[in-house]
Amino acid sequence: MARAGAPRPGEPPRRRGRQRYVEKDGRCNVQQGNVREPGRYLTDLFTTLADLQWRLSLLFFVLAYALTWLFFGAIWWLVAYGRGDLEHLGDAAWTPCVNNLNGFVAAFLFSIETETTIGYGHRVITDQCPEGIALLLLQAILGSMVNAFMVGCMFVKISQPNKRAATLVFSSHAVVSLRDGRLCLMFRVGDLRSSHIVEASIRAKLIRSRQTLEGEFIPLHQTDLSVGFDTGDDRLFLVSPLVISHEIDAASPFWEASRRALERDDFEIVVILEGMVEATGMTCQARSSYLVDEVLWGHRFTSVLTLEDGFYEVDYASFHQTFEVPTPSCSARELAEAAARLDAHLYWSVPSRLDEKVEEEGAGEGAGGGAGADKEQNGCLPPPESESKV
Helix, strand or coil: CCCCCCCCCCCCCCCCCCCCCECCCCCECCCCCCCCCCCHHHHCHHHHHHHCCHHHHHHHHHHHHHHHHHHHHHHHHHHHHHHCHHHCCCCCCCCCCECCCCCHHHHHHHHHHHHHCCCCCCCCECCCCHHHHHHHHHHHHHHHHHHHHHHHHHHHHHCCHHHHHHHEEECCCEEEEEECCEEEEEEEEEECCCCCEEEEEEEEEEEEEEECCCCCEEEEEEEECCCCCCCCCCEECCCCCEEEEEECCCCCCCCCCCHHHHHHCCCEEEEEEEEEECCCCCEEEEEEEEEHHHEEECEEECCCEEECCCCEEECHHHCCCEEECCCCCCCHHHHHHHHHHHHHHHHHHHHHHHHHHHHHHHHHHCCHHHHHHHHHHHCCCCCCHHHHCC
8 A cells, every 4th residue: 555645656756845945035944042152142232132023122122111210210219218208298398309209109200200301390309419419310321321222223123124125026936048058047136116226236055965075964055156246247237127147157066957957956046135225225135045846947037128108117917927948958068068069060061171172173283282282281180970971
């Protein structure tokens, strides 16, 4: 009896689903575990707070103010209690440290008024309390620091550039097809906003397991995929959707990968688009990835740009669409070798026919030695077998 989930006889073996290193939305599937020194996060408290989830950030925001108000409220109450102000509440001849401070609730409200500078309409400090004046200065300074820190954290969290990355889109598939006679791996990027990404650049990484010559196994080895670094094509003017191309040459890790070999391979291509947000000047980074099943061999992207009356229009409904084109199934190395053989065949065929013409002319003139000299002057080697049989 066949095991459940096993492929049927005659069916190709099913590929086990690969765990993505980077999700399609750019989220990295990496979690930090067994961190032995959590105190390192506190050394950069500002970044730690900015990286927190929104509910934790709001909780910390509320607690920072509430605990500060409670702390200084308790100190104001202790000052009033120590000076005996609470024992002379009805004594008109007694000058308290803070007028109308008759308990802890009043001290808490006075602490809020002092730190938020709401105003002293009912409770106000007097000039007969030097310890109260020193405490007032201390709370004003520390309150300003708390305000600056917390407001800065909330501003950074609200204006985080990763929100801008949500409007940078990548094609759902990558394609492999011919461009100028060479196999290329291509994907498409686009920007949904009218405000552009300044100094945009694109990178691509191949994530694949490999084993070194010494037997070391590297589970997530990263290899650069050239997308025009040498020519400057990786610097994008991202006004309309662009097709990013990786030419599969001798330096490419796909140099010997044919269509069948690519389908049996197991890898992930991570693409990274980064630049500055035009409106804020902050650096933004968008990421996506393509698994083996998301690389279409022999496809090309559908055009999304049309010329209208006085402007270009981008149709994002066709952004992810592809169509099949004639593409050889062999590897880029085999395709280059075939092109080299064809070039060599043409190189030898033309001189050989010229030699035949020279020999015919020499035979007509009765000068066999002259024909040999002309043949030697052309510098031709014996033609290939295919040409000699013609």
